[in-house]
Amino acid sequence: xxxxxxxxxxxxxxxxxxxxxxxxxxxxxxxxxxxxxxxxxxxxxxxxxxxxxxxxxxxxxxxxxxxxxxxxxxxxxxxxxxxxxxxxxxxxxxxxxxxxxxxxxxxxxxxxxxxxxxxxxxxxxxxxxxxxxxxxxxxxxxxxxxxxxxxxxxxxxxxxxxxxxxxxxxxxxxxxxxxxxxxxxxxxxxxxxxxxxxxxxxxxxxxxxxxxxxxxxxxxxxxxxxxxxxxxxxxxxxxxxxxxxxxxxxxxxxxxxxxxxxxxxxxxxxxxxxxxxxxxxxxxxxxxxxxxxxxxxxxxxxxxxxxxxxxxxxxxxxxxxxxxxxxxxxxxxxxxxxxxxxxxxxxxxxxxxxxxxxxxxxxxxxxxxxxxxxxxxxxxxxxxxx
Amino acid sequence: xxxxxxxxxxxxxxxxxxxxxxxxxxxxxxxxxxxxxxxxxxxxxxxxxxxxxxxxxxxxxxxxxxxxxxxxxxxxxxxxxxxxxxxxxxxxxxxxxxxxxxxxxxxxxxxxxxxxxxxxxxxxxxxxxxxxxxxxxxxxxxxxxxxxxxxxxxxxxxxxxxxxxxxxxxxxxxxxxxxxxxxxxxxxxxxxxxxxxxxxxxxxxxxxxxxxxxxxxxxxxxxxxxxxxxxxxxxxxxxxxxxxxxxxxxxxxxxxxxxxxxxxxxxxxxxxxx
Numbered sequence: 001x002x003x004x005x006x007x008x009x010x011x012x013x014x015x016x017x018x019x020x021x022x023x024x025x026x027x028x029x030x031x032x033x034x035x036x037x038x039x040x041x042x043x044x045x046x047x048x049x050x051x052x053x054x055x056x057x058x059x060x061x062x063x064x065x066x067x068x069x070x071x072x073x074x075x076x077x078x079x080x081x082x083x084x085x086x087x088x089x090x091x092x093x094x095x096x097x098x099x100x101x102x103x104x105x106x107x108x109x110x111x112x113x114x115x116x117x118x119x120x121x122x123x124x125x126x127x128x129x130x131x132x133x134x135x136x137x138x139x140x141x142x143x144x145x146x147x148x149x150x151x152x153x154x155x156x157x158x159x160x161x162x163x164x165x166x167x168x169x170x171x172x173x174x175x176x177x178x179x180x181x182x183x184x185x186x187x188x189x190x191x192x193x194x195x196x197x198x199x200x201x202x203x204x205x206x207x208x209x210x211x212x213x214x215x216x217x218x219x220x221x222x223x224x225x226x227x228x229x230x231x232x233x234x235x236x237x238x239x240x241x242x243x244x245x246x247x248x249x250x251x252x253x254x255x256x257x258x259x260x261x262x263x264x265x266x267x268x269x270x271x272x273x274x275x276x277x278x279x280x281x282x283x284x285x286x287x288x289x290x291x292x293x294x295x296x297x298x299x300x301x302x303x304x305x306x307x308x309x310x311x312x313x314x315x316x317x318x319x320x321x322x323x324x325x326x327x328x329x330x331x332x333x334x335x336x337x338x339x340x341x342x343x344x345x346x347x348x349x350x351x352x353x354x355x356x357x358x359x360x361x362x363x364x365x366x367x368x369x370x371x372x373x374x375x376x377x378x379x380x381x382x383x384x385x386x
Numbered sequence: 387x388x389x390x391x392x393x394x395x396x397x398x399x400x401x402x403x404x405x406x407x408x409x410x411x412x413x414x415x416x417x418x419x420x421x422x423x424x425x426x427x428x429x430x431x432x433x434x435x436x437x438x439x440x441x442x443x444x445x446x447x448x449x450x451x452x453x454x455x456x457x458x459x460x461x462x463x464x465x466x467x468x469x470x471x472x473x474x475x476x477x478x479x480x481x482x483x484x485x486x487x488x489x490x491x492x493x494x495x496x497x498x499x500x501x502x503x504x505x506x507x508x509x510x511x512x513x514x515x516x517x518x519x520x521x522x523x524x525x526x527x528x529x530x531x532x533x534x535x536x537x538x539x540x541x542x543x544x545x546x547x548x549x550x551x552x553x554x555x556x557x558x559x560x561x562x563x564x565x566x567x568x569x570x571x572x573x574x575x576x577x578x579x580x581x582x583x584x585x586x587x588x589x590x591x592x593x594x595x596x597x598x599x600x601x602x603x604x605x606x607x608x609x610x611x612x613x614x615x616x617x618x619x620x621x622x623x624x625x626x627x628x629x630x631x632x633x634x635x636x637x638x639x640x641x642x643x644x645x646x647x648x649x650x651x652x653x654x655x656x657x658x659x660x
Contacts, residue, residue: 019602022615028506032599035507036514040602146621201621210423221622229419 008277014270026050034058041265045092045258048145051338052092059091059260065272066090069279073297080296082326082333083256092260095279096293099252099320100149103222104215107236108135117243127191135214137191138207140199147347149253150217155180157245162370167331169383170370173363181353188354220291240316252324291317336377345369415440415629422625440626457608460522461590464529468586471534476541477567498535506599513600524600529590537582544578580649609635
């Protein structure tokens with residue numbers, strides 16, 4: 001980033017100052033800048049932390065640069081529009097989205113006759129055996145984005161969802177959710193240890209890099225950390241797409257990273273030029289970020305695939321763009337869907353069930369929460385599917 | 387009285403409780419990354435040779451010294467502002483019986499109870515109006531709002547323990563009010579002032595919310611905030627470097643307490659009674 005900014009300064013004569021702020025702090029920082037109408041010109045918007053849709057009234061229309069980038073990069077993948085579009089306008093420009101892929105120990109899987117994660121049903125059987133060998137699975141059940149994303153994608157693969165395609169009908173009460181929760185309880189009890197109840201977003205990283213874990217759902221930050229800290233172990237850490245559920249479908253839950261420009265920005269033209277430059281040059285970072293960041297521009301996405309295909313540990317991730325969905329799936333990404341994600345409704349639902357609550361009671365509680373959230377955003381016209 | 391080892395027995399649980407976190411932090415700061423993550427071997431000791439690599443990273447790949455300097459700069463100003471304000475405020479509220487004085491002192495105490503997390507949004511507006519965002523002066527401006535109420539309240543109690551006859555004697559001898567404070571009250575209140583200074587220093591030293599809110603540039607951050615923003619990248623934690631920053635960051639406080647703790651204890655206990 002620093003190198004790119006230096007080149008931009010040389011080529012365009014515009015000085016770029018950027019600050020690193022941890023993603024957990026982005027919500028507080030963005031709120032502070034909105035209230036004071038001061039601070040940075042360009043803001044990185046991260047779904048789950050400071051999503052565009054929550055800050056949209058304070059962002060300028062960047063349809064012009066989004067269109068320009070789309071034209072010279074073969075167009076945008078639909079996911080970019082999901083995260084950055086408001087009506088016919090673009091209020092942000094996406095440059096990356098991430099995966100919560102299967103991260104597994106190939107050596108341990110192969111010792112049990114598996115080459116990679118397949119179906120959740122088979123994973124349950126495999127996980128049971130690996131736990132006995134001292135190598136449990138780990139899917140966090142906590143108030144962190146990994147937990148919410150992990151369990152939501154499993155819910156989807158069971159055919160469940162919390163809202164319908166119309167984005168206005170609550171659908172959490174369904175036979176699919178019941179099956180998902182029965183499975184979640186078994187997966188927790190038979191393949192994991194209670195440490196997952198206390199994990200933050202780094203929990204699954206530690207778990208795998210320590211050599212203890214055999215399977216988690218996470219972006220390849222684990223693989224990259226292992227390359228640095230434990231290269232021998234890294235040889236056996238593989239990433240691939242998520243297992244399929246009873247629907248024979250698999251999903252990736254994603255967080256997206258985009259740039260917006262505040263309405264009170266002092267240098268809007270310079271900010272636009274920097275965003276264009278940064279997104280145009282994003283492929284230069286592919287060797288470092290391959291498997292972690294996926295570009296939502298078609299030509300860039302095509303350029304990433306050969307890099308992924310060259311690395312056997314990451315090659316399975318080439319299918320991630322095909323299976324990626326956002327909060328609110330199968331409906332649109334709405335402020336209500338974002339609030340469900342940031343309120344950890346699905347994590348809490350799973351948490352209550354693994355703690356021993358009745359499935360029916362837990363679903364009823366989640367339904368009540370969902371109804372409150374959706375009514376807050378859309379009024380009384382919210383329906384509940386029976 | 388001869389102290390045998392039995393007298394020290396009750397201290398053991400306390401010592402374990404108090405010292406273990408420091409031991410763990412020091413151990414982690416000196417372990418190689420592989421050793422840090424490994425679950426094999428004894429986690430309470432080194433399973434590979436110790437390393438200074440994390441400290442080296444901190445000094446060569448980050449702006450640690452700058453962060454440290456920022457922290458000292460802010461702390462010195464905040465301590466000075468707090469001492470001056472709380473001594474003057476505490477003296478006037480304990481000695482000068484002006485109308486509404488009691489209400490005013492209760493108000494000071496109540497303002498101490500407002501959690502900073504509620505204030506950062508309105509304070510953002512204030513800082514923007516004063517053009518102090520992304521400046522260390524924003525912290526120097528805001529931190530006393532946290533430290534002055536308690537310190538003033540503390541000094542009120544402390545001054546009430548000093549006999550009024552000393553004030554009268556000094557004034558009969560021709561001392562002005564400010565001269566009285568400087569020549570009589572301050573020397574007698576030194577343990578209390580040291581307590582207030584230490585309290586302020588600790589509060590300022592570990593504060594993180596306002597740094598995160600008002601400071602953007604890495605070069606202007608203090609150690610705790612910079613450690614979080616620069617040593618945690620997404621879900622990747624630089625554990626060794628974080629632990630090294632913790633050790634170096636708390637070293638000044640540990641040293642200051644080691645030398646001034648008896649004054650602190652004396653001040654706290656004196657200020658606690660009237």
